[in-house]
Amino acid sequence: DAKTTQPPSMDCAEGRAANLPCNHSTISGNEYVYWYRQIHSQGPQYIIHGLKNNETNEMASLIITEDRKSSTLILPHATLRDTAVYYCIVRGPYNQGGKLIFGQGTELSVKP
Amino acid sequence: DSGVTQTPKHLITATGQRVTLRCSPRSGDLSVYWYQQSLDQGLQFLIQYYNGEERAKGNILERFSAQQFPDLHSELNLSSLELGDSALYFCASSVEASGAKHNEQFFGPGTRLTVL
Numbered sequence: 001d002a003k004t005t006q007p008p009s010m011d012c013a014e015g016r017a018a019n020l021p022c023n024h025s026t027i028s029g030n031e032y033v034y035w036y037r038q039i040h041s042q043g044p045q046y047i048i049h050g051l052k053n054n055e056t057n058e059m060a061s062l063i064i065t066e067d068r069k070s071s072t073l074i075l076p077h078a079t080l081r082d083t084a085v086y087y088c089i090v091r092g093p094y095n096q097g098g099k100l101i102f103g104q105g106t107e108l109s110v111k112p
Numbered sequence: 113d114s115g116v117t118q119t120p121k122h123l124i125t126a127t128g129q130r131v132t133l134r135c136s137p138r139s140g141d142l143s144v145y146w147y148q149q150s151l152d153q154g155l156q157f158l159i160q161y162y163n164g165e166e167r168a169k170g171n172i173l174e175r176f177s178a179q180q181f182p183d184l185h186s187e188l189n190l191s192s193l194e195l196g197d198s199a200l201y202f203c204a205s206s207v208e209a210s211g212a213k214h215n216e217q218f219f220g221p222g223t224r225l226t227v228l
Contacts, residue, residue: 034216043114043202043219044155087155099145099168100204100217102155 004088009107012082018075020106022088025069032091033064035073036100037084044087044102047073078110115139116220118203124226130191133223137184137205143167144186145206145217146178150199161186162208193227200224 005023012018024033035047048055048062050071055062061074075082087105092098115138125131137144146158148171157170161180172178175193180186190197201224204217 038155041149041200041222041224043116043204043221045114046216046218049216099157099160099170100147100155101157102147104154 004090004103006086006088006103006106008104009109011109011111012075012078014080014110014112015077018078018082018108018110020073020075020086020088020108021070022073023070024088024090027068027090030092033062033068033071034089034091034100035060035062036087036089036102037082038087038105039081039084044100047086049091078108080110080112082108083110084108114218114220116203116205116218118201118220118223120223121221122224122226124228125193126228127193127195129193129227130189131193131225133188133190133201133203133225135186135188135203135205135220137186137203138218141205141207141218142184143206143208144180144184145204146172146186146188147202147204147219148199149202149222150196153199155202158188190225195227198225198227 034049036044038044050062064071085105117136119134142163145160149155158172160168164180178188200222202222204219206217
């Protein structure tokens with residue numbers, strides 16, 4: 001499985017967009033980029049995933065560079081409840097499922 | 113609420129003891145994953161079951177074992193417990209069906225194990 005690199009921590013002002021970067025320079029052509037978050041000690045929560053096109057859902061947007069070596073998770077209007085550890089994970093083809101390999105993630109602090 | 117349930121929420125036991133953690137997956141999900149989260153190791157994959165069969169193994173100790181039952185619930189058995197086994201244990205489930213619209217994993221609230 002490809003490895004990812006994320007900054008250990010970031011701050012964001014409440015109401016502003018939070019942009020969380022992730023590097024995955026060794027990603028293979030059929031591997032997807034997934035984002036999960038973990039609020040305090042709760043179970044990780046799925047946010048979004050993508051292959052090569054930009055994706056958007058009710059929680060966030062995912063921007064993947066054209067060479068697929070990096071991506072950015074965007075929370076458009078961060079709230080205090082978005083304070084969490086965000087994990088960027090590279091994983092095999094979507095329909096094959098498989099284990100998730102978590103790195104250290106980025107600890108996002110949303111401040112009033 | 114992810115739809116995945118785990119019991120018990122908290123478990124306090126002594127070294128050398130044996131415990132069983134239980135997980136009920138979301139309705140319709142065939143695959144169950146177990147993960148361990150400790151302060152020094154982060155979130156680590158332990159083992160996966162799919163429709164009753166073991167599918168993948170991660171960094172699971174020989175003192176640990178798991179199974180998935182015909183009703184698809186799963187149990188993680190931890191024996192000869194050591195202080196270092198103190199951690200959060202998460203169960204996750206996913207449908208894992210080819211062509212399924214959603215194959216992402218849904219995590220339960222976890223079981224916090226404290227070994228004294």
